[in-house]
Amino acid sequence: EIVLTQSPATLSLSPGERAILSCRTSQSVSNFLAWFQQKPGQGPRILIYDASIRATGIPARFSGSGSGTDFTLTISSLEPEDFAVYYCQQRDTGVTFGQGTRLDIK
């Protein structure tokens, strides 16, 4: 099973700041990595798939990069509604998820 390790576990930032979230995979997943946002009581919301493609309706402040084993989700300027938990997920071999990064308001 491919293990996804997200860092940091918690990130405390203020609105307007830039957030950089990391996801490392235990073996190469090529570019078959996605990012999700989840708020309490809701299902995950797709942000990015295939490493860098923004899903429909996702604001341009969200961007994804990386390939192989190292990936990054960048939120260029945080809005109040961006504070949530973020997960990465691979579908190169089976499907597995990272453990999440909680983005808190500082």
Add this chain to the structure above:
Amino acid sequence: QVQLQESGPGLVKPSETLSLTCTVSGDSIGRGDYFWTWIRQSPGKGLEWIGYIYSTGTPYYNPSLMSRVTMSLDTSMGQFSLKVTSVTAADTAVYFCSRLRCSSSCSRGGAFDIWGQGTKVTVSS
């Protein structure tokens, strides 16, 4: 607008079978490059892919669960379903149904682009 809605019992006894249904509205589940998916989430294990079933009816299961899991598609009703046998407390979770949309390839990648709101299932006597 495509929507997914899970339904089924919220409480299942240990050793019994968990059965859930996902109703899809706004699209036909028998066409298109889609995999109709079950994912669960628990505090202990986080998000866990259970499996998916392609629009033609071919299922693919998580190897760690495949001995206990069965998925099926009912295109006439616009529903797909999940059965997990011999449940234990470790199967307690919020269960989500989702749609995986293929991108450049159906064998890898793609996007879980639509999710249901989730249904909480507790395994307890």
